[in-house]
Amino acid sequence: MSSPATDKLASEISSRLKAAGIKDAEKEADELLCLSLNISKSALYARDFSKVTGDAASVLKKLDSLTARRLARQPLQYIAGEVEFFGLSLTVGTGVLIPRPETELLVEILTGILSNKHKPNISVLDLCTGSGCIALTLAKHFPESIVHAVDISETALKYAAANAAANDIKNVTFYTGCLYEPVACMAFDVIISNPPYIKTADIDLLEPEIALYEPVEALDGGTDGLHFYREIIAGAPGHLNEGGIMAFELGDTLAHSVMEIARAAGFHNLTLKTDYSRVERFLIIA
Template identity: 40%
Template sequence: MTTARLADAHKHARDRLARAGIDTATLDARLLVEWVTGTDQLETIRNPGRQVDSETNARLEVVLNRRMNGESVHRIIGKRAFFDIELALSRETLEPRPDTEAIVELVLPFLRRRIQELGVADLLDLGTGTGAIALALLNHLQQLRAVGVDISTGALDTARENAHLNRVSERFACLHSDWYSTVTGVYDLIVSNPPYIRTADIEGLQREVVLHDPVRALDGGEDGLGPYRIIAAGARQYLREGGAVAVEIGFDQRADVAAIFAASDLVLEATKTDIGGHERALLFTAA
């Protein structure tokens, strides 16, 4: 394409992605065209004949090729929405998925009760990545403080950036740590979306995940349960009296994860399903 109308750019992008077998071609095309052209849906409706110059069309071809090569729309754009906030993405972080919002929904009532009782609450987010879970909770709870832990310094840089973007930096601290190795203090809630994919299953994941998400943030070991054992074994040492632990799990891991936490005298109190109806988040309290 050289110069084209805005409506033509949308059709061209949609057709290219559809021919490449991308199921979400219509949505992906709209998001990519809007990003490259600096427009939105309303502009497309109001001014479909707006001219898109050749330089912009060339940039569109580049991003369409990236999408067809397995890079997700949000990685191309470099950001995505998550539970009322917007997050910058990086190569060192997982792209937060809508399913992870289940853990935020699960723990909000617990944290609200703690804040009502104590006036303030402290959160430890193990494997914080982009900071998605902690920052979404900070955005909703003004009396919450959080520490985001990650073994990746690049991920911590991204989490700091996202805390600044969402104006919660004064209540969010980053800590470089291999799980609990450098953690100090006590917390009202420990939360984690740990790696939980079985090592043998990683190659079978979607291209967008296998090619672009960091493997270290996916690989939960031979049975996918290794990180849960670490989290459960150390949790009580870092929990304030009446505190709790919440974790995201794979769709078939409820019984195994509950048994791991029960062995550390942590009792399953509540669960939350994801948008597909699978139990995705579990909340444990001290026995």
């Protein structure tokens, strides 16, 4: 493939994505082109096509196929089959929630708090683990820790286990079940969760990439979006060690409602933190 040819292809794909109402069409066109050529974005921008495999016809056929999937609003992360999260490369696909930058920020905040405590051998419980992004990041950052991760979805846990193996992270144990049920007799220094928090009635109003493709069980937080916060906070006293910490990612507009739930359960050392858009997105309970 030549530079003029790839430039023309990127422009054509970008125009098609824009016409379909897809944001960041130029960036996504480049990513689809990279996937079709099997090269990195840095190679594309440097116009280095020395490692391209396959002839032009096969590249075009693959590009058409990938573009059709994106025009059908399948998430780009599912098309690529992976996502970067806090330095880890994680496999994602149908049946598992795509990790978001906001969740990276939650991990960054918690990692900073735990590092200041100078306690490397912590025990962690990650509830609603999904792809395992939180559990695996904490396990890698604190290699002397023991991390336990729970999800009700066997499909999601297959991704999580594969991600642990691919990143050579061995200090994580995954459990299938509902919240605390698989760890009924255990207590932890940290309980962390990015639970489902979309109101049931709002799910169909989400972007097609989410509403049509991401697993509803990873989205649906009940009528008011607070179901899992109530369950996790109510069960925490029996599973949180003395001096332990809880950390949550919060749905839009839910911050103060979750704080009220925590106060009603007897927790009073509460700290809200904002995300990149200055939305109150995270709650730390110490």
